[in-house]
Amino acid sequence: MIIVIDGPAGSGKSSTAREIADRLNIGFLDSGALYRTITFLWLKAGKPEKAGFFENLPEHDLKVEYRDQIFHVQANGEDITKEIRKHEVASNVSEIASHPEARAFVNGFMRRLVDNSTYIADGRDLGTAVFPDADLKFYMDASIKERAKRRFDEMDDPDVTLQDVEKNLKSRDQKDRNRKADPLKQADDAVVIDTTGKTFDEQVAEMISIIDEKLKLN
Numbered sequence: 681m682i683i684v685i686d687g688p689a690g691s692g693k694s695s696t697a698r699e700i701a702d703r704l705n706i707g708f709l710d711s712g713a714l715y716r717t718i719t720f721l722w723l724k725a726g727k728p729e730k731a732g733f734f735e736n737l738p739e740h741d742l743k744v745e746y747r748d749q750i751f752h753v754q755a756n757g758e759d760i761t762k763e764i765r766k767h768e769v770a771s772n773v774s775e776i777a778s779h780p781e782a783r784a785f786v787n788g789f790m791r792r793l794v795d796n797s798t799y800i801a802d803g804r805d806l807g808t809a810v811f812p813d814a815d816l817k818f819y820m821d822a823s824i825k826e827r828a829k830r831r832f833d834e835m836d837d838p839d840v841t842l843q844d845v846e847k848n849l850k851s852r853d854q855k856d857r858n859r860k861a862d863p864l865k866q867a868d869d870a871v872v873i874d875t876t877g878k879t880f881d882e883q884v885a886e887m888i889s890i891i892d893e894k895l896k897l898n
């Protein structure tokens with residue numbers, strides 16, 4: 681069984697999905713972390729020519745594990761959980777994620793991972809392209825000001841200002857919504873959750889009650 685949450689950067693998808701996973705005792709899958717991982721690998725390799733880089737993605741040994749509210753990522757034996765959150769990765773990820781070859785690799789990885797168990801996953805195109813038959817789809821959104829403030833408050837980088845974060849979110853939103861390959865889009869059958877002005881507990885409670893009602897997981 682799979683529950684998906686799509687929406688723009690900073691709308692609260694990932695923190696909400698983690699909390700729901702813990703409360704319902706199901707798995708959590710952070711699809712953005714996988715795009716960040718391949719972006720990190722591309723930067724680490726010295727920004728090689730993309731076609732060859734994408735072709736060799738299956739050679740990398742990638743492991744993911746959700747534990748203690750953190751989505752841990754290991755690449756070729758190295759723990760890169762923190763590295764993939766850095767500003768340099770954020771500045772390059774939407775460009776890398778716009779390539780169909782990158783999307784095909786990440787989609788295959790995700791579909792294999794969730795086979796046979798219950799997961800909640802967050803991303804941009806999960807309800808439309810990756811898991812069109814998901815058991816339940818949410819689309820989360822909030823105003824750009826509120827999303828930038830939330831993301832800035834959770835960052836621990838003295839060199840980055842609120843304006844930098846807002847600029848990065850706007851530019852990623854623009855790229856994510858307008859790319860040809862599986863853009864950020866609300867699925868027709870998604871339940872829309874606007875989190876502007878809502879507390880974290882309120883949005884989690886609202887979504888859990890929808891899950892309870894529709895899926896009867898407990």
Ligand code: CDP
Nearest residue numbers: 689690711712715773774777803804805852
């Ligand atoms: O956490 P945040 O909202 O900042 O972004 P993320 O979920 O870590 O995703 C990083 C980037 O990966 C996004 O801006 C998208 O460009 C890309 N992405 C995507 O294209 N498709 C997904 N299903 C998830 C992420």
